[in-house]
Amino acid sequence: MSACARHLLSGGAALALTLSLATAARADEPVDVELVLAVDVSLSMSPEELEIQRHGYAAALTHEDVLKAIAGGAYGKIAVTYVEWAGTRWQRVIVPWTAIANRADAERFVAQFSDDSLDGARRTSISGALEFGSDLFAESGFQGTKRVIDVSGDGPNNQGAPVDVTRDEVVKEGIVINGLPLMVRSGFGGGSDADHLDRYYSDCVIGGPGAFMIPVNDWTQFPEAIRRKLVLELAGPASWQRAAEEAAHPPVVLAGDKTATDCQAGEKMWRNRG
Numbered sequence: 001m002s003a004c005a006r007h008l009l010s011g012g013a014a015l016a017l018t019l020s021l022a023t024a025a026r027a028d029e030p031v032d033v034e035l036v037l038a039v040d041v042s043l044s045m046s047p048e049e050l051e052i053q054r055h056g057y058a059a060a061l062t063h064e065d066v067l068k069a070i071a072g073g074a075y076g077k078i079a080v081t082y083v084e085w086a087g088t089r090w091q092r093v094i095v096p097w098t099a100i101a102n103r104a105d106a107e108r109f110v111a112q113f114s115d116d117s118l119d120g121a122r123r124t125s126i127s128g129a130l131e132f133g134s135d136l137f138a139e140s141g142f143q144g145t146k147r148v149i150d151v152s153g154d155g156p157n158n159q160g161a162p163v164d165v166t167r168d169e170v171v172k173e174g175i176v177i178n179g180l181p182l183m184v185r186s187g188f189g190g191g192s193d194a195d196h197l198d199r200y201y202s203d204c205v206i207g208g209p210g211a212f213m214i215p216v217n218d219w220t221q222f223p224e225a226i227r228r229k230l231v232l233e234l235a236g237p238a239s240w241q242r243a244a245e246e247a248a249h250p251p252v253v254l255a256g257d258k259t260a261t262d263c264q265a266g267e268k269m270w271r272n273r274g
Contacts, residue, residue, distance in 0.1 A: 031099060032073030033234055034144035035080045036133040040153035040182070042086040042124045049184070052219050053152070057082065058110035060226035067103055069234040077101035078234055079142035080109065083133060087123035088160040091132040097140045123159040126151060126205060127166035130177065134170045148233055152180035156200050157263075164204045164263040171207040178233060179206045179213030180225060204263035 039053055060066055061080070070078050082095040095112045099105060133149040149170070157163035167177060179201040198215035206213050212232065214225045 028143045029079075029099070029141060030075050031077050031079045031142045031144045032070070032075050032146070033078045034097075034137055034140050034142055034147045035078060035233065036136055036149045037080060037082045038129045038133050038149055038151040039082070039084050040086070040124065040129075040151075040155075041084040042153075042155070043122055044124070044154055045182075049219065052222060054113045056223040056226045058113055059223050060230050061100070061110055062103060062106045063227050063230075066227060066230045066234065067106065069231045070100060071102075072235060074145070077105075079140055079144060081136060081140070082109075082113070083129070083136070085125070085129035085132065088125040088128040090123075090125075091129060093136070097136070097142065099142070124153060124155050124157060125160035126153060126157040127161040127163045128159070129153075130163070130166050130170050131161070134173060134175055137175070147175045149175060149177045150180070150229065150233065151177060151205065152182060154182035154184060155197070156204075162263060167205060167207045174208075176208035176211050177206050178211055178229065180229060181213060181215045182222075183215050183217050184219055200263070 037057060039057070041050055041053075045053075070076065077099050078101075079097050079099050080095075081093060081097045083091060083093050085091040095109055098109050100109055129151055130149060133151070137147055160166075170177060181197040181201040183197050198213065201213045201215075214229050216222050216225045
């Protein structure tokens with residue numbers, strides 16, 4: 001091989017290495033938290049309730065308390081993606097991974113909510129939402145000091161893998177799962193167990209270090225619950241006092257060590273629905 005050819009090969013290898021390092025650098029942008037907002041849009045909720053959810057998340061992400069919590073982190077920014085889910089194979093990314101460091105970033109993020117129609121779908125697969133959410137971290141383009149899936153829903157898992165088994169697999173990946181049980185209906189599909197959806201989330205859905213959930217008993221509570229939840233999830237050292245104040249006010253429920261709830265309740269109710 002001629003010296004010229006060796007020189008060209010060497011230069012090409014150097015260029016490829018440079019491009020590879022540049023790509024890796026872009027993929028490792030540091031943030032304080034990588035957050036998946038996983039929102040239930042199953043047919044058990046009306047179009048009005050679906051709209052309340054989006055408006056609640058939009059109001060919370062642009063709230064001064066949440067922006068202060070973001071600014072108080074070591075990097076002063078987070079990465080967020082907004083996902084809607086229903087059955088096992090029904091998950092949609094409404095807003096892709098986006099860095100939020102200030103109000104302008106947050107407003108650009110929530111402005112994308114209105115660009116997509118509000119649609120519901122059959123069944124409720126919390127396990128499917130958790131699997132989908134955990135896969136999203138691999139393509140986020142960010143490197144967070146903490147990875148969180150924030151899942152909201154108005155009923156138990158009734159399709160797909162067992163939710164507690166999936167929860168445990170996701171937690172093993174170093175991902176924290178927090179919950180927002182929406183106790184705004186008369187039951188798991190009309191049954192009396194709706195009163196215990198908060199217990200179901202505590203025992204079967206949330207997990208990981210510091211995992212917690214905030215139950216919502218009325219839609220009027222939803223915007224405030226989302227705001228409080230985000231402050232607790234995102235608070236950095238400069239916001240710890242504010243987060244402690246939020247946590248001191250019920251109802252913030254931490255994950256328990258023992259499971260007392262039947263994590264197959266939703267599947268059994270679906271089988272017996274006739």
